[in-house]
Amino acid sequence: LDVSWLTACMEVGRxxxxxxxxxxxxxxxxATRDIGGIRISPYACQRRTTxxxxxxxxxxAFEILVENYEFNENKEFCLAFGRAASMLKCLPFTVVQVNxxxxxxxxxxxxxxxxxxxxxxxxxxxxxAVLNDENYRSIKLFTSVFGVGLKTSDKWYKMGLRTxxxxxxxxxxTLTRMQKAGFLYYDDLISSVSKAEADAAxxxxxxxxxxxxxxxxxxxxxxxxxxxxxxxxxxxxITVPGxxxxxxxLHTVIDIWKTQELLLYYDLIESTFENTKLPSRxxxxxxHFQKCFAILKVHKERVNEGSAVQSKVFAEEETKDWKxxxxxxxxxxxxxxxxxxxxxxxxxxxxxxxxxxxxxxxKMMLDNHAxxxxxxxxxLSAANxxxxxxxxxxxxxxxxxxxx
Ligand code: DCT
Ligand code: MG
Numbered sequence: 039l040d041v042s043w044l045t046a047c048m049e050v051g052r053x054x055x056x057x058x059x060x061x062x063x064x065x066x067x068x069a070t071r072d073i074g075g076i077r078i079s080p081y082a083c084q085r086r087t088t089x090x091x092x093x094x095x096x097x098x099a100f101e102i103l104v105e106n107y108e109f110n111e112n113k114e115f116c117l118a119f120g121r122a123a124s125m126l127k128c129l130p131f132t133v134v135q136v137n138x139x140x141x142x143x144x145x146x147x148x149x150x151x152x153x154x155x156x157x158x159x160x161x162x163x164x165x166x167a168v169l170n171d172e173n174y175r176s177i178k179l180f181t182s183v184f185g186v187g188l189k190t191s192d193k194w195y196k197m198g199l200r201t202x203x204x205x206x207x208x209x210x211x212t213l214t215r216m217q218k219a220g221f222l223y224y225d226d227l228i229s230s231v232s233k234a235e236a237d238a239a240x241x242x243x244x245x246x247x248x249x250x251x252x253x254x255x256x257x258x259x260x261x262x263x264x265x266x267x268x269x270x271x272x273x274x275x276i277t278v279p280g281x282x283x284x285x286x287x288l289h290t291v292i293d294i295w296k297t298q299e300l301l302l303y304y305d306l307i308e309s310t311f312e313n314t315k316l317p318s319r320x321x322x323x324x325x326h327f328q329k330c331f332a333i334l335k336v337h338k339e340r341v342n343e344g345s346a347v348q349s350k351v352f353a354e355e356e357t358k359d360w361k362x363x364x365x366x367x368x369x370x371x372x373x374x375x376x377x378x379x380x381x382x383x384x385x386x387x388x389x390x391x392x393x394x395x396x397x398x399x400x401k402m403m404l405d406n407h408a409x410x411x412x413x414x415x416x417x418l419s420a421a422n423x424x425x426x427x428x429x430x431x432x433x434x435x436x437x438x439x440x441x442x
Contacts (some may be wrong), residue, residue: 039168039261039264039273039331041135052438059233060356065414070087073335078142079126079143080121080125080143081392081394081395081399081442082124082128082387082388082390082392082442083388083395083430083432083439084432084433085128085270085442086128086266086435087124087127087128087176087440087441087442088286088438089163089264089266089404089422089438089440089441090442091267092124092129092130092131092132093129093132093437095156096123096133096153097123098128099152099156099162100119100120100122100123100126100149100152101120101166102169102352103115103119103152103165103167103168103302104116104119104120104123106168106171106174107119107242109173109174109177109178109188109191111188111281118144118148118388119149121143121147121387122146123144123169124251124387124391125143125144126139126235127166127441127442128442131381133157133381134153134156134157135157135340136150136153140207140411145249146325146428147161152165152171154373162272164311172200172415173195174192174197176200177195178431179201179202180194180195180362182225182228183202183212183217184216184217184219184220184227184333184364185214185219185220185285186217187215187256190211202224206221215303215305216303216305216331219302219303221303221331222302223303223333226361226362226363227362227363227364230268230269230270231268231269231270231272231363231364232267232341232343233262233266233268234271234300234341234342234421235268236258236262236272237334237341237342238341239336239341239365240258240272240315240336241340242300243256243291243365243367244256244335245436246294246295247287248294249278250287250290250291250294251284251287253278253281254276254284254287255277255278255279255375256274256275256276257275257276257280258272258273258378259271259273259274259383259384260366260382260384261273261384261385263383263437264385264437264438264441265437265441266385266422266437266441268363271364271365272310272332272364272365273364273365273366273382274365274366274368275368275379276288276367276368276369276370276379277369277370277371277372277375279372280372281372282371284369284370284372286369288306288329288330288369288375289310291330291367292330293333299335300334301332301333302334302335303332303333303335304330304332304333305331306329306330307329307330307331308328309328310326311325311326311327311328312326315407316403317403317404317405317407325378325381326407327368327369327370327374327406327407328368328369329366329368330366331364331366332365332368333363333364333365334362334364334365335360335361335362336361336362336363337359337360338360338361340358346387367381373419374406374407374408376420376421376422376423376425376426377404377405377408377420377426378407379408379423380406380423381405381406382406383440384440385440385441385442387442388440388441388442392404392430393405395430395432396409399430400430401413402418402429402430404426404430407428
């Protein structure tokens with residue numbers, strides 16, 4: 039999970055990804071449109087979006103704007119460009135002229151203008167202006183530190199700080215424990231986690247968890263479950279079939295890692311989950327399960343990357359033989375596992391649209407814990423993700439088709 043973004047939400051006390059902002063009035067968000075024989079839904083949960091992106095130039099540009107609007111808390115533009123980027127990611131062809139997007143959902147005027155600039159001029163002056171904007175650059179830099187959210191970044195910017203060196207040298211600032219760890223392991227954390235490193239982390243997590251509870255299910259979620267080859271962290275979901283033994287598990291895992299000196303940082307958050315509560319429409323990614331945001335020390339010898347010769351050279355050249363890796367562990371009671379798995383697999387845009395679809399098209403409420411049918415006034419249980427899709431009347435999408 040992107041903690042800087044989460045911290046930002048917590049700092050300002052606002053709900054994560056709230057949908058209180060209305061959809062643009064001219065957008066028909068229920069119809070499915072037919073483009074060149076391909077039916078394209080305005081909901082990402084009705085589109086198969088693999089990692090093969092034919093329109094990366096456009097989607098990268100839109101995502102810079104999304105980020106900028108996120109920094110400025112302009113939710114409406116954030117959603118608009120985010121949906122447009124997501125739409126383009128599912129297209130099985132490269133858009134070469136603006137007419138190619140005609141009739142596609144979410145291609146509003148602003149989106150069209152920028153698309154046209156990029157297709158005709160090779161770049162968008164608006165995107166370029168954002169990339170050169172001092173505020174955008176500073177906030178981007180500050181939020182790249184683990185534990186630093188929007189509010190803190192904004193404060194530092196307003197104090198006139200522009201570089202991480204200036205922040206570190208400033209005697210008037212008190213950093214949180216999380217931010218201190220963020221600065222301490224900055225170089226490792228800023229470099230993305232490879233699949234091989236994620237596999238090494240998986241080994242560590244599984245070894246430890248299975249030593250304690252051999253029946254536990256340990257699942258790699260997030261981007262790596264969607265087939266990505268790199269990510270900013272490694273997300274895990276843990277459950278124990280048919281028992282309530284999971285409650286102490288995370289504490290024991292932490293104790294073991296402490297004695298092995300594998301924990302560079304951790305923040306254990308106890309479960310605040312109440313079984314009787316309805317799925318909340320306000321809280322999106324932030325669920326009530328017990329979880330641990332950690333920085334794990336992963337030794338390079340555990341990472342099966344490149345040739346053996348190469349790693350030998352590395353080991354001789356470097357004194358530091360490990361890398362700090364961000365790891366999120368989430369523990370769920372077994373009956374909520376399928377919902378948590380669906381929620382933690384992402385992508386963010388896919389999850390947003392799944393919830394929006396449940397609310398607007400099915401009069402149901404979906405979150406990481408449960409699915410509630412508002413018409414029948416009952417919770418719908420599910421043993422796996424397929425059953426959740428089925429309750430929602432959706433065709434099943436494999437994790438690698440959820441890269442919206
Ligand atoms: N999530 C969500 N809504 C959010 C944020 C996160 O539903 N606003 C879910 C989807 C993905 C999962 O949590 C893990 O989050 P990240 O690690 O931030 O996403 P990721 O897809 O794993 O990206 P990365 O590869 O960069 O880690
Ligand atoms: Mg992740």
